[in-house]
Amino acid sequence: MSYRLGIDTGGTFTDAVLLDDSDQVVSTAKCLTTRMDLQQGIADALLALPQDKLAEVELVSLSSTLTTNSAVEGKGAPIGVLLIGYDSRQVKISGLEELLGTHSLALIQGGHDAEGKALAELDEEALCARVTAWQSRVSAFAVSASFSVRNPAHEQRAAALIRELTAKPVTCGHELAASLGAPRRAMTAALNARMIAYVAELILAVRKLLTLHRINAPLMIVKGDGSLIAADSAILQPITTVLSGPAASVTGAMHLSGRRNLIVADMGGTTTDIAVVRDGQPSLAFDGARVGDWRPMVEAIKLYSIGLGGDSEISFDPGQGFAIGPRRVVPMSLLLSQHPELHAALRRQLSSPAGSSHNRFAMRLHQSEALLSQLTEDEHAALERLNDGPLEMLRVVEQERWLARALARLERRGLIIFSGFTPTDAAHVLGISHHWDTEAARMSAIIWARRMRRQYGVGRWADGDAVSPSQDVYGRVVKMIASKLIEAGLHDADIEGRHNHLASSLTSLILSGDSGSTISSTTFTLHFSPTAPIVAVGGPAASYYPAVGDALGTEVVLPAHGEVANAVGTVLGQVVQRVHVTVLQPVNGCFRVFLPDGPQDFTTLDAAYARARDSAAHRAETLALQAGASSVNIRFEVDENRVDHDIDGSVFFEARVTAIGSGSPRHQA
Numbered sequence: 001m002s003y004r005l006g007i008d009t010g011g012t013f014t015d016a017v018l019l020d021d022s023d024q025v026v027s028t029a030k031c032l033t034t035r036m037d038l039q040q041g042i043a044d045a046l047l048a049l050p051q052d053k054l055a056e057v058e059l060v061s062l063s064s065t066l067t068t069n070s071a072v073e074g075k076g077a078p079i080g081v082l083l084i085g086y087d088s089r090q091v092k093i094s095g096l097e098e099l100l101g102t103h104s105l106a107l108i109q110g111g112h113d114a115e116g117k118a119l120a121e122l123d124e125e126a127l128c129a130r131v132t133a134w135q136s137r138v139s140a141f142a143v144s145a146s147f148s149v150r151n152p153a154h155e156q157r158a159a160a161l162i163r164e165l166t167a168k169p170v171t172c173g174h175e176l177a178a179s180l181g182a183p184r185r186a187m188t189a190a191l192n193a194r195m196i197a198y199v200a201e202l203i204l205a206v207r208k209l210l211t212l213h214r215i216n217a218p219l220m221i222v223k224g225d226g227s228l229i230a231a232d233s234a235i236l237q238p239i240t241t242v243l244s245g246p247a248a249s250v251t252g253a254m255h256l257s258g259r260r261n262l263i264v265a266d267m268g269g270t271t272t273d274i275a276v277v278r279d280g281q282p283s284l285a286f287d288g289a290r291v292g293d294w295r296p297m298v299e300a301i302k303l304y305s306i307g308l309g310g311d312s313e314i315s316f317d318p319g320q321g322f323a324i325g326p327r328r329v330v331p332m333s334l335l336l337s338q339h340p341e342l343h344a345a346l347r348r349q350l351s352s353p354a355g356s357s358h359n360r361f362a363m364r365l366h367q368s369e370a371l372l373s374q375l376t377e378d379e380h381a382a383l384e385r386l387n388d389g390p391l392e393m394l395r396v397v398e399q400e401r402w403l404a405r406a407l408a409r410l411e412r413r414g415l416i417i418f419s420g421f422t423p424t425d426a427a428h429v430l431g432i433s434h435h436w437d438t439e440a441a442r443m444s445a446i447i448w449a450r451r452m453r454r455q456y457g458v459g460r461w462a463d464g465d466a467v468s469p470s471q472d473v474y475g476r477v478v479k480m481i482a483s484k485l486i487e488a489g490l491h492d493a494d495i496e497g498r499h500n501h502l503a504s505s506l507t508s509l510i511l512s513g514d515s516g517s518t519i520s521s522t523t524f525t526l527h528f529s530p531t532a533p534i535v536a537v538g539g540p541a542a543s544y545y546p547a548v549g550d551a552l553g554t555e556v557v558l559p560a561h562g563e564v565a566n567a568v569g570t571v572l573g574q575v576v577q578r579v580h581v582t583v584l585q586p587v588n589g590c591f592r593v594f595l596p597d598g599p600q601d602f603t604t605l606d607a608a609y610a611r612a613r614d615s616a617a618h619r620a621e622t623l624a625l626q627a628g629a630s631s632v633n634i635r636f637e638v639d640e641n642r643v644d645h646d647i648d649g650s651v652f653f654e655a656r657v658t659a660i661g662s663g664s665p666r667h668q669a
Contacts, residue, residue, distance in 0.1 A: 002667075005049075005057045005215070007042060008245055008566035009033055009064040009202060011328060012269030012311055013539055015567040016045035018053055023255065023572065026053065028564045030539070032334075039205035046209055057215050058667040061570035062231070063222040064202055065245035065268055076194030076414070078374065080104055080134040082127060083186055084154050085111015085119055085146035094183035096190055104138075106130045110154045111146035114180075115586055116599040119146070122154045128161055135166045137374050142193040144173035144186035149582070150594050169196045169236065176239060177297035178580035178656070188296040192239035199238035203231045218666050220628055222248045222569070224300030225284055227576035228665050230628035239298055245566050246273035247301045250282050252569030253535045256559035263529055265485065265545065266565065267538040269311035269424075270328040272481065274304045274488035276532075283492065299578060304488035308480055310424040310540035314448065314473060321458040324477060329420035332359060333428045335390065336440035345392045346443045352394070354451035359444050360393035361419040362386060362407045375410075382406035386416065393418070421448035423477045426470035427543045442466040478547045483507040485552070486528065511551050528552040537565035575629035576662045579620040581612040583655045591652075605652060609638075616659030629663030636660070 001020060008015045014033045018026040029048035034041040046054065081096060086107055091097065096105055108130070110122035131141065141162050145154040152174040159170045171193045173185040199221075206219060220228040224243035234241055249266035260280040266273045275282050283302040307326020317323035336342050342361065349358045364386045375383070382403055385391060397404045410416045421444045427433035428441035449469035452458040461468045486506050510526045533555035536545035542558055549556030561568060582594045583605075591608035593600050595615050602608040617634045624632040637658040643651050 001056060002058045003053055003056050004059045004061070004571040005054070005217075006248075006567040006570035007045065007060070007062045007206065008248060008564070008570060009038060009042065009062070010245060010268050010270075010566070011065055011309075012334075014041040014045045015564040016042075016049055017561070017564050017567040017571075018049055018057075019568065019571055025256075025561050025568060026050075028561055028567070030564060037205075038202055039208060042205055043209055043212075046213060051213075054213050054215055057217050059220070059571060059665060060206070060210060060215060060217050061220040061222065061228060061573070061665075062202070062206055063244045063248035063566050063570045064199075064241065065270065065566075076191070077139040077197040078104070078137060079140050079142055079190060079193040080106070080131070080138045081142045081144070081186065081190050081193070082106050082108055082130065082158060083144055084108045084122065084127075084148075084158060086144075086182065086186070090146075090183050090186075094186050096183075096187055099187065100190060108158075112148070112151040112154065114147055114150060115584075115592070116147065116151035116594060118151075118154075122157055124157070124161060127158055128165060131162050131165050135168065138168065139197045140169040140171065140193040141166075142171045142173075142186070142189040144182065144189045146182050147180075148172070148174040148185070149178055149180065151598055152596060153598060169193070171196070171237075171239075176237065178582070179297055181297070184297055188239060188298065191242070191296050192237060195238040195242075196235065199241060200235050203235060207231075218628055220570075220575075220665050222573060223576075224298055225576065226251050226282065226301055226569075226573050227662075228573045228628065229575065230626065233627050239296060242296065242298055243273070243300045243303055243305065246271075246275070246303050246305060248569035248573075249273065249537050249566045250275045250277065250301055250303075250569065251572050252565035252567070253537050253559065253562070254280065255572055256537075256561055256565055256568060257533075257535045257557050259533065259535060259557070261532040262535045262557075263485070263488075263532055265481070265534055265536045265538075265541070267481075267536065267540045267544065268309050269539070270307065270309045270326075271305050272308045272484060274485060275301055276488070276492045302492065304484065304491045306484050306487075308477070308484065310427075310543075311422050313420045314422060314426075315420075316452065316456045316458065321456075322452060322473075322476070324423065324473070324480060329418050329422060330361075330363065331422040331424040331436070331441070332419055332444035333425050333436040333438065333441040335361060335363075335419045337436040339390055340437070342390065342392070343440065345395075346440060346447070349394060349447055350443055354447065354454045355394070356451070356455075357394040357397045358447045358451055359419065359421050361390040362393060362396075362411070362416050363390045363419070365415055365417045372415075376406070378402055378406040379410055382410060383415070390419070421445060423473060423544075424540065426473040426477075427540070429466050429470035430474060432474075432543045433540075445470050474544075474547075477544055478551055479507070479511065481544060481548045482511060482528075482551050485534070485548070486510065489528070510553075528554050530554075533557045535559060535562075537562040539563050573665075574662055575624055575627050575665050576660065577620050577623035577627055579616040579623065579659045579661075581616045581657045581659075583608050583612050583657060585652050585654070609655075609657065612657040613659065616657055617661075620659040620661035624661035624663055628665050629661070630666040632661045632663045634659055634661050 006017045016029045029045040031044035143158045148155045155172040171189045173189040219231040221234040222244045223240045226247040253264040264275045285302040312325035313327045313329040425441040445466035449461045535557045591602045640655040641653045
């Protein structure tokens with residue numbers, strides 16, 4: 001008997017599973033993710049599996065929500081972005097200033113036009129000067145040139161210069177996206193560069209452990225479209241693993257539930273990810289998957305990913321009293337289960353006036369050498385203090401203001417994390433969840449409710465009452481999930497952007513017992529997903545989705561092993577690589593094919609198509625083999641843009657030729 005090992009590293013839990021030759025789950029493990037040292041959490045999960053069976057593993061596959069969470073939370077390693085041929089308006093449209101700040105951006109002369117002709121020479125002197133100035137404070141570089149998908153020469157030259165000057169990774173926009181839209185392509189390249197250090201750290205941790213357990217098997221990673229890619233390839237293009245965890249959960253949910261038509265809802269610690277599956281096939285978003293506030297040009301399963309999870313911070317919101325997410329914090333019930341010595345501090349907070357530092361403890365999160373090199377003396381000193389364990393922010397604010405300011409800056413940089421009152425804590429208070437320290441959850445609920453009442457005038461809970469505020473939080477989470485499911489339905493229908501309040505209105509109409517609806521039931525009846533069940537997976541799913549199903553009047557399935565669906569889905573995918581080639585008719589009788597070494601012109605469309613297919617097929621096969629396929633099958637898709645003209649008949653304008661290389665992953669020989 002041989003086995004496949006699936007590992008999923010999430011923001012809160014690390015899961016591991018063993019599947020046998022018949023795709024049956026043999027063993028599972030769920031352990032806490034150790035963000036300061038990812039290797040420890042993975043090691044704990046592997047040790048919880050049958051050790052004799054690990055020796056028979058022939059394939060290891062990995063998924064992670066780390067890249068997705070970093071995009072949703074706005075965290076990432078420091079990078080330098082070189083924009084070639086851009087103007088200030090395009091930079092503003094791209095959202096890069098919001099994502100990175102102006103200090104990480106540089107405009108360089110150069111770029112091409114829509115036909116692949118150079119607009120100006122690449123300013124190599126300015127590019128080299130900027131790279132030299134940045135190299136000590138960034139972890140990677142991103143390069144995006146105007147119309148690089150039509151002619152990548154300037155991006156290729158810039159990458160070569162950067163590699164000559166530094167040993168840092170370089171991401172080029174044309175390597176990630178084949179579509180026009182320079183601002184979004186630049187943002188995609190930037191997100192990719194920010195994630196390289198995170199994914200490299202994760203892969204290194206897994207490889208060390210595989211060696212320790214004498215597992216000599218290929219290591220794959222799940223891409224956002226649910227397919228697999230070799231770890232070495234994923235290090236250079238981690239943006240392809242955005243939504244890796246959710247994509248794996250979709251595959252796992254289909255397998256574990258046995259359903260072919262379903263709505264997958266994967267609820268983790270940081271995000272909730274929703275996908276629609278029809279006839280066993282999830283929809284793909286070829287123009288970019290939505291991740292929090294970003295829509296990178298990544299081919300991925302069409303997901304609706306939002307910052308709502310078991311570890312979401314519950315904070316004041318002037319519009320609705322309190323808001324849940326998108327920022328992740330450590331639940332108080334989890335923190336005190338790991339550090340029971342903090343019970344005394346929490347009891348002291350119960351007897352002190354409510355403030356913003358209550359329920360707040362600071363902990364180290366992870367290492368980032370590039371970020372560490374930029375820290376001030378105070379920030380280094382603050383990190384040193386955290387080596388001894390969590391710091392109570394209430395005492396820090398009262399006694400060491402410099403330390404409080406340094407910790408706040410470190411949190412914004414993503415190097416530390418705070419604790420707080422969360423939906424997970426509310427579930428513990430209500431007896432729905434029993435994983436961690438219920439007494440800590442109870443005290444934190446009382447402290448949070450007191451602060452909401454006294455500082456913001458929110459709530460009418462009695463002092464000392466933990467249950468009522470927890471019930472309100474639980475009800476808010478259920479309603480938010482229901483609303484997000486409805487939003488995901490609108491997103492699936494590509495109409496989510498047309499009516500800002502449509503989802504809210506539909507939620508009010510659909511939710512059972514909603515007194516706010518003034519429309520009579522005799523007017524019309526609304527049903528959410530009457531023919532396909534919600535298959536809910538992920539750690540917190542069992543706590544919330546039965547109530548969500550009741551509210552929506554929809555069937556909810558909680559499959560066996562659903563809490564580790566991500567890890568199950570990691571080993572069920574195929575290797576798939578897509579290569580797109582654009583064919584354009586710029587003038588009558590001239591058919592231009594845009595290739596990696598520049599555009600080529602042909603006098604007939606058949607000749608242009610033949611060249612496009614040949615180039616795309618060769619690259620797709622090469623990429624699939626590099627990605628770990630044992631053998632490659634090539635198929636083609638052609639998307640044409642033609643117009644029927646009364647005089648000229650059918651007139652060809654443009655086409656996209658896609659070669660799809662696919663195959664099973666190579667197993668251990």
